[in-house]
Amino acid sequence: MAVRDGKMVKCSLCNKSAVIHLSYANSSLCEKHLIHSVERRVKRTIREYKMLDGAKHIGVAISGGKDSQVLLYILHKIAKPMRIKVTAILVDEGIEGYRDKIIPEAKKLTSDLGVPLEIVSFKELTNYSLDEIMKMQKNQRGESSCTFCGVFRRYAINKVAKMLKVDRLAIGHNLDDMVQSYMMNILRNEDLLFRFKPIGGAIEDERFVMRIRPLFRIPEKEIAVYAVLKGFKSVFVECPYVNEGLRPMVRDFVNSLESKYPGTKFKILQNYLEVSKKISDQFYSSEEGKKINSCSICGEPTSSSVCKTCSLLSKLLRKE
Amino acid sequence: MQCTINGKKDYFTFSGQVKELLQKLGINEQIVIVKVNGKIVTELDKVNDSDIVEIQKVILGG
Numbered sequence: 001m002a003v004r005d006g007k008m009v010k011c012s013l014c015n016k017s018a019v020i021h022l023s024y025a026n027s028s029l030c031e032k033h034l035i036h037s038v039e040r041r042v043k044r045t046i047r048e049y050k051m052l053d054g055a056k057h058i059g060v061a062i063s064g065g066k067d068s069q070v071l072l073y074i075l076h077k078i079a080k081p082m083r084i085k086v087t088a089i090l091v092d093e094g095i096e097g098y099r100d101k102i103i104p105e106a107k108k109l110t111s112d113l114g115v116p117l118e119i120v121s122f123k124e125l126t127n128y129s130l131d132e133i134m135k136m137q138k139n140q141r142g143e144s145s146c147t148f149c150g151v152f153r154r155y156a157i158n159k160v161a162k163m164l165k166v167d168r169l170a171i172g173h174n175l176d177d178m179v180q181s182y183m184m185n186i187l188r189n190e191d192l193l194f195r196f197k198p199i200g201g202a203i204e205d206e207r208f209v210m211r212i213r214p215l216f217r218i219p220e221k222e223i224a225v226y227a228v229l230k231g232f233k234s235v236f237v238e239c240p241y242v243n244e245g246l247r248p249m250v251r252d253f254v255n256s257l258e259s260k261y262p263g264t265k266f267k268i269l270q271n272y273l274e275v276s277k278k279i280s281d282q283f284y285s286s287e288e289g290k291k292i293n294s295c296s297i298c299g300e301p302t303s304s305s306v307c308k309t310c311s312l313l314s315k316l317l318r319k320e
Numbered sequence: 321m322q323c324t325i326n327g328k329k330d331y332f333t334f335s336g337q338v339k340e341l342l343q344k345l346g347i348n349e350q351i352v353i354v355k356v357n358g359k360i361v362t363e364l365d366k367v368n369d370s371d372i373v374e375i376q377k378v379i380l381g382g
């Protein structure tokens with residue numbers, strides 16, 4: 001193997017073997033320089049978007065996947081010297097053979113870092129696990145598992161965040177997530193552009209905790225390599241519902257575009273940031289944007305009379 | 321070459337760039353980490369028949 005060293009790709013910053021090639025930047029990085037570069041870019045994003053200005057307590061939504069592990073690790077590193085408290089929040093959707101594998105890993109990482117971990121389950125919040133919801137949906141042309149999961153996760157995380165009195169809620173969305181969400185938003189002609197902004201939330205309201213996405217400019221592969229280099233486990237546990245829905249197709253499409261035209265993902269992200277800013281400025285100056293209701297069933301903030309969680313749940317119960 | 325893809329071991333003949341290997345297998349380089357003889361490499365690195373290659377899908381989740 002040593003004899004093959006001459007053929008190995010070298011880091012653009014030093015002479016060590018590269019662990020990643022960044023085609024959008026036409027450079028390659030070794031282990032040390034990739035870790036350094038990811039951390040530096042996250043710090044820059046936090047500073048540029050003033051994500052932690054005035055923050056006292058950050059809730060970090062963790063799924064057990066690589067993105068949230070990396071997010072928790074880096075945020076903990078940044079928050080500690082700033083004396084900002086960090087708490088990890090894990091939502092247990094109730095997916096057999098998936099979550100039960102991930103929870104021990106989440107416990108290990110949080111205890112290694114000395115970060116408290118708060119676990120909340122769909123079952124305790126809605127009386128149903130995701131498995132039970134999907135069983136009830138069988139033989140019906142219902143919503144996809146990812147729709148239920150997404151809506152309930154947001155609801156659960158928001159609930160716990162308020163209970164813990166966190167003033168920031170950090171989400172592990174990376175560049176690929178942002179780009180896929182934007183593309184899906186276009187393909188479905190949905191009106192959810194604010195939902196994944198780098199900072200902020202669907203509706204800016206004191207009843208919602210401010211969401212921050214410090215990884216939103218980091219490509220997913222770089223996060224994956226970072227996670228492997230740091231030795232984070234459970235990177236390879238796949239959600240059994242993963243193949244449902246449009247996202248995998250969009251992901252493959254965007255990835256093949258990126259391979260052929262490096263930098264495409266960043267261009268799509270830039271377009272999203274510009275478009276969403278225009279739409280959001282327009283929305284908040286409109287009458288509709290000024291009135292935010294409380295859900296008539298659960299009291300959570302919503303832009304209509306019943307929030308999306310309660311309307312999905314009641315649709316489900318009617319089918320029973 | 322011994323090539324393990326997502327934990328499944330396989331043997332075939334290949335010599336060239338990792339990128340070409342992935343193309344041949346129909347795998348996009350952005351969703352996998354490739355290790356050659358236990359070390360993470362880039363898609364521009366070269367492999368030959370005496371190498372032990374590991375391809376692991378790392379981009380998961382819905």
Ligand SMILES: [Zn+2]
Binds near residue numbers: 013015029033
């Ligand atoms: Zn280097």
